[in-house]
Each structure stands twice: as C-alpha cells, then as structure tokens.
Amino acid sequence: xxxxxxxxxxxxxxxxxxxxxxxxxxxxxxxxxxxxxxxxxxxxxxxxxxxxxxxxx
Amino acid sequence: xxxxxxxxxxxxxxxxxxxxxxxxxxxxxxxxxxxxxxxxxxxxxxxxxxxxxxxxxxxxxxxxxxxxxxxxxxxxxxxxxxxxxxxxxxxxxxxxxxxxxxxxxxxxxxxxxxxxxxxxxxxxxxxxxxxxxxxxxxxxxxxxxxxxxxxxxxxxxxxxxxxxxxxxxxxxxxxxxxxxxxxxxxxxxxxxxxxxxxxxxxxxxxxxxxxxxxxxxxxxxxxxxxxxxxxxxxxxxxxxxxxxxxxxxxxxxxxxxxxxxxxxxxxxxxxxxxxxxxxxxxxxxxxxxxxxxxxxxxxxxxxxxxxxxxxxxxxxxxxxxxxxxxxxxxxxxxxxxxxxxxxxxxxxxxxxxxxxxxxxxxxxxxxxxxxxxxxxxxxxxxxxxxxxxxxxxxxxxxxxxxxxxxxxxxxxxxxxxxxxxxxxxxx
Numbered sequence: 025x026x027x028x029x030x031x032x033x034x035x036x037x038x039x040x041x042x043x044x045x046x047x048x049x050x051x052x053x054x055x056x057x058x059x060x061x062x063x064x065x066x067x068x069x070x071x072x073x074x075x076x077x078x079x080x081x
Numbered sequence: 082x083x084x085x086x087x088x089x090x091x092x093x094x095x096x097x098x099x100x101x102x103x104x105x106x107x108x109x110x111x112x113x114x115x116x117x118x119x120x121x122x123x124x125x126x127x128x129x130x131x132x133x134x135x136x137x138x139x140x141x142x143x144x145x146x147x148x149x150x151x152x153x154x155x156x157x158x159x160x161x162x163x164x165x166x167x168x169x170x171x172x173x174x175x176x177x178x179x180x181x182x183x184x185x186x187x188x189x190x191x192x193x194x195x196x197x198x199x200x201x202x203x204x205x206x207x208x209x210x211x212x213x214x215x216x217x218x219x220x221x222x223x224x225x226x227x228x229x230x231x232x233x234x235x236x237x238x239x240x241x242x243x244x245x246x247x248x249x250x251x252x253x254x255x256x257x258x259x260x261x262x263x264x265x266x267x268x269x270x271x272x273x274x275x276x277x278x279x280x281x282x283x284x285x286x287x288x289x290x291x292x293x294x295x296x297x298x299x300x301x302x303x304x305x306x307x308x309x310x311x312x313x314x315x316x317x318x319x320x321x322x323x324x325x326x327x328x329x330x331x332x333x334x335x336x337x338x339x340x341x342x343x344x345x346x347x348x349x350x351x352x353x354x355x356x357x358x359x360x361x362x363x364x365x366x367x368x369x370x371x372x373x374x375x376x377x378x379x380x381x382x383x384x385x386x387x388x389x390x391x392x393x394x395x396x397x398x399x400x401x402x403x404x405x406x407x408x409x410x411x412x413x414x415x416x417x418x419x420x421x422x423x424x425x426x427x428x429x430x431x432x433x434x435x436x437x438x439x440x441x442x443x444x445x446x447x448x449x450x451x452x453x454x455x456x457x458x459x460x461x462x463x464x465x466x467x468x469x470x471x472x473x474x475x476x477x478x479x480x481x482x483x484x485x486x487x488x489x490x491x492x493x494x495x496x497x498x499x500x501x502x503x504x505x506x507x508x
Contacts, residue, residue, distance in 0.1 A: 040308055043318035059305045061178045
C-alpha cells in the first residue's frame with residue numbers, strides 16, 4: 025500500500041482512497057461505480073471527467 | 082478503557098440494529114483483548130501460552146450431532162425471511178464503508194480433499210441478504226477459492242460468530258489441514274457439528290455457535306468493499322471482493338453478537354500467541370538458546386517481535402533476526418535482547434536498544450523481502466525488514482554491569498511501613 029490512490033466523491037466532494045488493483049481497473053473502466061464511505065452514495069470518476077472536459081480526475 | 086490500560090469484556094444490552102430497532106441480541110466486545118483471558122481459555126498462563134498453543138495444536142476429529150441437539154438451530158431464517166439488518170452490526174471507524182462483521186470464523190471446504198479451512202475474515206454487510214467478503218491472497222481461504230474458480234463453481238461458505246474462545250484460538254492455526262479437528266484439540270474435546278440448512282451433510286456447521294450464516298460466494302462477481310480500519314491502524318483502500326448471497330441464518334435463541342474491535346488489542350492479541358509459538362519453534366531449531374518471543378501490541382502484534390536470548394556466541398542474535406524475519410511474511414522488525422530484559426515491557430526493550438546496540442555493527446537490514454500490503458510504508462508487497470542485536474557481548478568482562486538494588490533490600494522494604502493507608506491506593 026505504498027501509494028494510495030485518492031479519489032474525490034462526485035456527490036459529497038470528500039476524498040478517500042482505493043487500493044492499487046481497483047485504481048488500475050478504473051483506468052480501463054472509468055464508469056466503474058465506486059461507493060463513498062462518507063455519504064455512502066455510489067458515483068463514478070467518469071462523471072467527474074466529463075465535468076472537467078474529459079480531463080483525468 | 083484501553084487508554085487506561087484496562088481490557089474488560091464489554092456487553093452492551095440495548096443496541097440498535099440496522100433497521101433502527103433495539104436488537105434482541107446484546108453486543109459483546111473485547112473478548113480477546115487480554116492475554117490472561119486467552120490463557121484462561123485453554124487452561125494456560127500468560128507465560129506458557131505460546132508453548133501450550135503448540136501442545137494443543139493436535140487433531141481431535143469432530144462429531145456430528147442431530148439438529149435437535151444443536152443450540153445454533155433454535156432460531157432459523159431462510160430465503161426471503163433472512164434479514165441481516167436485524168443484527169446489531171457495528172460500524173467501527175469514521176471512514177469504514179459501513180457495518181462489518183469482524184468476528185466471523187469463515188469456513189470454506191476444499192472441493193478436492195474435503196478439508197475445511199477456518200479463517201477470521203472481516204465481512205462488509207452490503208445488503209439485508211448480501212455480503213462482500215475480504216480476501217487475502219496469502220491465505221488458505223483464497224487457495225480453496227481458486228479451486229472453485231477453476232471449476233466455475235460458486236463457493237458455499239459458513240460465517241460463524243460466537244463460540245468458546247478456545248475455538249477461535251484453534252481456528253488461527255497456520256496448518257493446512259482439516260481445521261475443525263485442530264479446533265477440537267484446543268477445546269480439549271471433539272467439536273460438535275450439525276448439517277447446514279442449505280447443503281445438509283455436505284456442508285456442516287458448528288452446532289453450539291451463537292450465530293451461523295450460510296452463504297454462497299460468487300466465483301466471478303465482485304463488488305466494492307472497504308475502506309476499512311485494518312490491524313495496522315490505517316484504513317485499507319477501497320477494493321473489489323466476491324459478492325456473497327446469504328441463504329440462511331441460524332442462531333441460539335439467546336445469542337450474543339460478538340464483535341471484535343479492529344486494530345486494537347481485541348483484534349491484535351487473538352493470534353499473537355500463535356505467531357509467538359511458531360517463531361519460537363523456528364528460532365529454537367537454529368538457535369537453541371532462545372528463551373521467549375513476544376509480539377507487542379505496540380508493533381500491531383504482527384510487525385515487531387521481541388526475542389529473549391541466552392546467548393552462547395555473538396553470531397546468534399543476527400541468526401535469530403534472519404530466521405524470524407523469513408518465518409512470517411508480516412514480521413518486519415526483530416529486537417534481540419538478553420535474558421535479563423523483560424520482553425513484555427516495551428520500555429525495557431527500548432532501554433536495551435539504547436544501551437546495548439551500536440547500529441554500525443548491530444543493525445541488520447534486509448531489503449526487497451515479501452511483507453504485508455497493509456503496511457503503508459511498504460512498496461505494495463515488497464518491504465525492507467530489519468533487526469537490532471541489543472544484547473551484551475558474550476564475554477562478561479568486556480561490558481558494564483547493570484545497576485541493581487539488592488534482592489534482600491527489595492524484600493525487606495515494605496511501602497506500608499512508610500505510607501499512610503490513603504496514600505497506598507495510588508501505588
């Protein structure tokens with residue numbers, strides 16, 4: 025767990041992190057649903073990428 | 082309580098379940114939080130616990146009893162009647178994804194040999210009839226899971242919570258064997274099993290458990306699980322783990338719901354005696370002068386080992402370090418001290434490091450070894466391990482003597498001769 029891979033929840037905007045395997049899976053499938061531990065809502069990083077004009081989250 | 086160095090068993094009698102109602106089941110927590118209780122569980126003492134652990138690790142085959150005699154069958158819920166949310170499942174830390182079972186002994190049967198593996202595995206409760214089970218690639222459970230995956234078969238699993246503490250200690254064995262037999266060895270009698278509701282005699286369940294959940298784990302479907310507060314006292318990152326559908330819950334009528342507090346003594350101590358026993362035996366085979374091994378809670382009872390040694394030559398401490406570090410993948414730092422240093426006291430070990438080591442010659446560093454992913458300082462599974470030789474030289478005439486108050490004085494002087502009764506309370 026040397027590197028932690030932070031993501032921002034697109035619902036509540038709080039940050040938490042993923043393990044290496046899940047973060048690598050997101051690269052090939054950005055639409056993969058994550059679940060925020062703070063607001064407990066599902067979200068995907070793909071949505072945020074769209075908001076940012078296609079840039080990486 | 083922990084900050085006050087107290088480790089009582091705590092029972093909470095009115096706890097809301099996940100449906101928001103007061104649960105029928107009281108919550109028990111910190112059952113494993115004291116070495117004294119673990120020793121009591123197998124009729125041992127704190128001092129002898131690791132050695133008695135090895136003695137108990139002998140198979141006693143389980144016996145099958147009729148369902149009518151099984152306390153765990155007093156309440157049975159199956160199919161759509163199953164509602165995990167009726168249980169008082171605890172969410173432990175701020176960033177945990179949600180409620181987790183933290184005390185389950187998870188049973189998986191080898192599809193080839195029929196042996197059953199029992200492992201203490203945390204489980205995310207993702208729905209009223211759905212679980213997501215955490216998997217550690219290094220564990221035997223995963224070894225069996227991979228066999229089911231190759232057969233393209235879902236995995237029948239038993240999730241058991243609440244039993245005699247000796248049951249839990251036996252289930253920590255590292256032996257790849259039919260573990261209910263080892264549990265019998267720890268309990269000193271055959272473990273009673275009874276047929277499951279879902280698979281009958283094909284998959285048996287512990288008959289005298291508080292709660293048994295029968296479930297089917299997908300060999301291919303995964304779902305989100307974690308963050309979760311791990312034994313290192315850091316959150317493990319969110320990950321994907323197998324989706325598991327609950328088929329039945331059976332329990333005692335007056336069952337207790339057993340919770341283990343992750344990252345604290347309740348969680349850390351449960352397999353510490355087992356690790357100490359394994360390390361002691363491994364080291365003893367190479368360096369017979371080893372006296373005792375202690376896995377301190379300050380090192381998460383996994384990452385640090387204190388080894389007490391009756392040294393016969395100055396090469397032994399580093400041999401101890403190399404042997405110990407290659408005997409448990411999680412162990413990261415080894416501190417070797419002399420027999421006069423109390424390895425159950427962190428302060429004494431640090432005193433020995435402060436006064437009996439010179440790091441240009443006494444520090445041993447082993448980079449590129451296999452460690453645990455849960456160590457946030459490691460490079461995934463690759464870690465740097467090391468150890469300190471904090472022993473005196475074998476030649477007593479080449480080293481200073483430790484200060485001592487004569488034993489006769491310590492025996493003669495009594496505090497009550499000098500202090501008022503009221504003042505004695507603080508000592």
